[in-house]
Amino acid sequence: MKTFFLVFGMLLCLPYVSAAQGDRKDKTAVTFEELYDEPYSVNKLFVGFQPLYGEVFATNVNAGFGIEASYYYRDKANFRAHFRKTYSRQFFDFTRDVALRNSDVDNTPEVFNYYELGGTYHIKDFESSSKTKMVLYKKSYQGNKWASRVPLQAEVPCKLRKIYGVRLGGIAWNSTTDVGRALDSQGLGLDDLVTENGQGLQSFSGVTRPLEVFSNVNSVAVAVGGSYSWIRNVAVSFDKFEEGVDDGLLTLYMDILYSPLLTIDAVRYQGTTFSTDALKTSPFGFRLGIDGKFNRTLSWAYGGEFGYRPSITGRTFFAMFKISFPIYGTNLDYKVESFGK
Numbered sequence: 001m002k003t004f005f006l007v008f009g010m011l012l013c014l015p016y017v018s019a020a021q022g023d024r025k026d027k028t029a030v031t032f033e034e035l036y037d038e039p040y041s042v043n044k045l046f047v048g049f050q051p052l053y054g055e056v057f058a059t060n061v062n063a064g065f066g067i068e069a070s071y072y073y074r075d076k077a078n079f080r081a082h083f084r085k086t087y088s089r090q091f092f093d094f095t096r097d098v099a100l101r102n103s104d105v106d107n108t109p110e111v112f113n114y115y116e117l118g119g120t121y122h123i124k125d126f127e128s129s130s131k132t133k134m135v136l137y138k139k140s141y142q143g144n145k146w147a148s149r150v151p152l153q154a155e156v157p158c159k160l161r162k163i164y165g166v167r168l169g170g171i172a173w174n175s176t177t178d179v180g181r182a183l184d185s186q187g188l189g190l191d192d193l194v195t196e197n198g199q200g201l202q203s204f205s206g207v208t209r210p211l212e213v214f215s216n217v218n219s220v221a222v223a224v225g226g227s228y229s230w231i232r233n234v235a236v237s238f239d240k241f242e243e244g245v246d247d248g249l250l251t252l253y254m255d256i257l258y259s260p261l262l263t264i265d266a267v268r269y270q271g272t273t274f275s276t277d278a279l280k281t282s283p284f285g286f287r288l289g290i291d292g293k294f295n296r297t298l299s300w301a302y303g304g305e306f307g308y309r310p311s312i313t314g315r316t317f318f319a320m321f322k323i324s325f326p327i328y329g330t331n332l333d334y335k336v337e338s339f340g341k
Contacts, residue, residue, distance in 0.1 A: 039161035048327030099214035118169020130160035134244030161231035185314035225255030259310035
């Protein structure tokens with residue numbers, strides 16, 4: 001009963017607390033001067049190092065590093081290239097690590113590698129009026145004073161660049177996979193891996209316990225989809241506060257994935273080869289993703305995606321996040337005017 005009255009009393013106090021916060025003495029109107037508002041004047045080239053990415057992939061959980069570059073060609077198109085791989089087999093390349101410690105077959109586990117190259121054509125690239133919120137900050141707010149206060153925000157009118165795009169790209173990746181688990185998920189067994197004469201792996205081995213079987217998956221896929229981008233590039237000077245900047249580039253995308261080349265390496269055991277044709281593969285998939293970065297010479301970026309990647313049937317789900325730091329941006333304009341004396 002005491003707990004009930006305590007919670008009831010706290011709820012009664014909430015309106016008064018809210019009213020007190022709404023009467024802050026520093027909550028006064030601010031004036032500002034626009035320094036620039038040019039969403040079309042963004043860097044053309046961004047190159048970033050990814051010290052960390054993590055991926056929960058049913059075929060192989062992995063994490064590591066990568067490199068990513070993007071290039072904007074006027075208001076017509078943009079292009080991207082991406083590479084990533086694992087740091088090491090322990091923890092960062094989960095299935096490969098398990099295979100090297102437990103595998104009973106002769107296959108050499110492959111390091112997880114991922115390559116992507118693609119572009120986006122701007123179907124519609126236009127500018128509209130918008131607003132953005134900027135945090136009001138003073139140098140005197142440093143340290144505990146800033147950490148203990150609820151920052152004020154000012155709403156500033158600005159231009160917003162929007163891009164509707166159609167995407168096309170190519171993806172290639174390879175990885176170690178647990179063949180035993182894949183067979184179990186499809187209701188198959190090790191004797192479904194057979195030689196040219198039709199003899200199953202488990203029967204051939206003469207071992208009573210189930211073998212630990214691992215192999216490698218290789219995929220080359222095509223990605224086709226669409227994207228929607230927002231670009232702001234505005235800076236203002238506030239009276240009595242530090243300058244405010246909103247220079248974010250944000251893209252949401254969706255792709256359909258199709259892999260015409262999706263193979264699982266044959267299993268080798270004691271010099272004999274066993275076909276993996278019994279394993280079913282799923283050549284189609286899709287993904288939803290987000291990419292964000294900032295229009296600065298040195299900055300950072302973030303991204304993530306999830307969906308179903310073409311792979312072994314029942315082992316296609318994935319979810320990935322990535323962080324780029326540092327990321328270098330340039331407009332590739334190094335020309336200066338020259339005059340003769």
